[in-house]
Amino acid sequence: MAFLELILPILFFFSLRGAAGEPTADRAALLSFISRIPHSPRIKWNASSSSACDWVGVTCNSNRTAVLELRLPGVGLIGQIPPGTISRLSSLRVLSLHANRLFGPVPGDFSNLTLLRSLYLQDNLLSGGFPPAIHSLTRLARLDLSGNNFSGEIPFSVNNLARLTGLFLQQNNFSGVLPSVGIPSLTAFNVSYNSLNGSIPATLQKFPASSFAGNLQLCGVPLASHCTSFFPSPAPSPIPSPGSLTGKSSNKLSTNAIVGIAVAAGVVALIIGLICLFFLCRSVRRRHGRTGKGAPKIPAAAGAGVRSGETGMTSSSKEDIVGAAGAGNGERNRLVFVGTGGGYSFDLEDLLRASAEVLGKGSSGTSYKAVLEEGTTVVVKRLKDVSASKRDFELNIETLGKVHHQNLLPVRAYYYSKDEKLLVFDYLAAGSLSSNLHGSRGSGRTPLDWDSRMRIALAAGRGLAHLHGPARLVHGNVKASNVLLRPDPNSAALSDYGLGPLFGPGPAPVNRLAAGYRAPEVVETRRATFKSDVYSFGVLLLELLTGKAPNQSSIGGEDGIDLPRWVQSVVREEWTAEVFDVELMRYANVEEEMVQLLQIAMACASVVPDARPEMADVVRMMEELAGNASRGGISEGDDVVRVSSDEPSKPASGGRSPRAGSSP
Known part of the structure; x- marks a missing residue:
């Protein structure tokens, strides 16, 4: 009995210590988050045994009573960030969810993370306006929202984040005028490749030109470009100052000089008046002369x-304009x-x-x-x-x-x-396939569903087949921005075709083929052909299927992602489902159709030109696929690539690499 009286207080002490060493509330928040979002199987948070402080990506404080950091980059998180989960980590200092497939807006309850110092959400599919919740995170030092689909204006209230040292908003769809961001501690800033316009504020002119590149209507220091009208006109000549006219640099003039200038000005004004009167009288005489003789005849050259x-x-x-262009009579x-x-x-x-x-x-x-x-x-x-x-x-x-x-x-x-x-x-007011496919994916936007993508692909294929067939023309620049949409997806139209001969031979036509769409042989031959058009069309189909833009340099280096090679690498690992755009995963019973179109696309994007089908055959295969889908499925004899679905998701090799200036 005495032994029990001695040992029980010791056991009770250790039990209290163990309870104090487990962040119970944070543990519940983490389990709620991971249970409500698909993720990689390598995240094995054991709800029954191990401490939350020992889980993958979780860092606690020294006494293990609170979660300070949550780092889950590139772990295959798919979907919207569940509200009421991460926001309950009240002691969180670092949150990194970059390089996943998160979409939708940033939850409003992120404003509860008042101690957050670093927020890394880059390289996802997040959308909506600049997240309002972030305005409350006044302790933030690093904020990276780059490589998403955020849109709207960058608010002036970003100045509330007075401790920021790095702000990365590049490669989104932000528009409007840049606000004057005057945060003294800000040493890294990037808003390149958005849709911003107007002049760069003086407070931001200390950053390099690369921080503002890709905004077509943005101008001013440090950019070399200036805002111009449709037809730029020469700048007006500066008005000379009185000092420059007189050749004197003194600020004071003598009385004689003032009288002399006044007399000279009067004489000049009188002469100008007489000249104007002379030309006015001459013009009146000419007008009266024409009235008496009848209307003048228009010369043949001008009358066309x-x-x-x-x-x-x-x-x-x-x-x-004719005179300025140097045209003769x-x-x-x-x-x-x-x-x-x-x-x-x-x-x-x-x-x-x-x-x-x-x-x-x-x-x-x-x-x-x-x-x-x-x-x-x-x-x-x-x-x-x-x-x-x-x-x-x-x-x-x-x-x-x-x-x-x-x-x-x-x-x-x-x-x-x-x-x-x-x-x-x-x-065409509906815009291009590129803007509709890669534009803001937030509320207010109707995403391109599978049926629309298939119809657009067929429409573009039929247009290209007509160029190759009856018209006998090489398009030379097939890409998503040259596929223009109408309200009816079947009426989508290819633009900018047949312009290659205007630019002559040599490297220039090759450079005009968008990186990522360019067939391998074109780099050597420096000439676009029917077969290189087929290759570009294959890349276009892959873009529709994957949701990835092949000319995004942030994904795959300077020339953008090699989309065919990336798809091949993923399919080779038997993770074909990982290829498809997350926006297509919400549609039921279309997986096999997508796989068959994927096979057609890979055939078009073959490295060997002779292995690529003719465009007429490509259209025929696509029409058969569309016909099978409308009849309710695919026949049993169809040879398709089987998609493994044993596991929810797997990070794709060759995916987006971390961005310069960002942290994990």
Whole structure:
């Protein structure tokens, strides 16, 4: 009995110590989080035995009573961050969930993490506006939201994060004007590859140009670009100061000098008045002379303002534009309509008066959305580095004007002068496949479902097959940004086709093929072919299936991810399901259709050109696949790659690498 009286207090003491050494509330929060989100099997948090402080990715304080760090980068987390889970870790200092497949908005209850110092959410699919919850995290020193789908404006309230040393917002869809961020401790800043516009605030001009690259309408120091109008005009000459006119540097003038200047100014004003009166009288005499003799005859060269014929309609340009372009009396530079001309009736003067908005800058030029005064909206592509002669340019565009197909965006008009080469197209308000596929994936956006993606792929394939067949034209630049959408996915249209001959031979045409879409042999031959078009189309199909943009340098190095090689590596490991876009995983009974389209895509993207199918065969296979799906399934004899689904998820090899300036 005495022994029990001695030992019981000791046991009770150790039991209390053990209870105090386990973060019970934090443990419950972690278990709630991991049970509500798919994850990699290597996260084996044992709910029954081991301490939460010993779990993978979890770091506790010294007495093991609270979780200070949660680091789960690249562990295959898929879905939305469950609210009411991580936000309960009240002592959390570091949270790293980067390089997963998280989507949706950042939970609002993250504002409870008031002690958080580092937040790493980069390389996910998170969306919505700049997370409001972050404004409350005033102790944050590092914030990385890069490589997601956040949109809207960057709020001025980011200045509330007064302890920030690093802010990384690159490769999202943020728009609007950059706020003046004046946090003294900020030493690392990046907003590159968003949709920001306007000038860079003075408080941010200390950061390098790379911090702002890829924002097409952003200008000012440290960028070399400046905001320009549709047709940039030369800067006005500076007005000379009185000091420079007189040659004196003194701030004070004598009385005689002042009188002399006044007299000289009066004489100059009198002379200018007499000259103006002379020209006014001369103009009146000319007008009266014309009235007496009848209306003047328009010279034949200048009177070709409108003509009908096989090429459509031509509109005369402004006299000063013609003069500036160096046209003689025998030849006027005009806006020339080709094909049917789309029923447009404007001229170059109307185009010059139109309000213009930059839609995008590519290797072949800049595209503008031009809204004419009467309300007509068109797209004007301002070409650069054109090497073709005027005649070759005109013949090439006239040929393109005769190409007609529902799934090809027609050229409506062109303008050629020594300094300007323009193409005019219809404006499609639905945007490009690239913007719809990789745009903001938050609330308010309707994601591209499987049926829409399949129809768009078929539409683009039919347009390309028509180019290769009846038109006998090489597209030369097949990519997602050149697939333009209409309300009906079956009517999606390929644009920018057949422009390669305008830029001549050599390395330039190769560089105009978007990185990631470029067939291997094109780098050597420096010439696009039907087979290289098929390769690019195969990459486009892989982009639709995976949701990955092959030209994202952050994913796979300077030239972007090699999408075919990445897909092959994942399929080789028998993790085919890991290939597909997380947005497609919500649709039931489409997995085998996706696998079959994946096989077609890989055949198109074969390294050997002769192993690639013809576009007509590609379209036929896709139509058969779409037909089988509409009839309710795939026949038993179809040979498909089987998808392993024994485990929820597995990190894909060759995935996104950590970003410079970010931490795990």
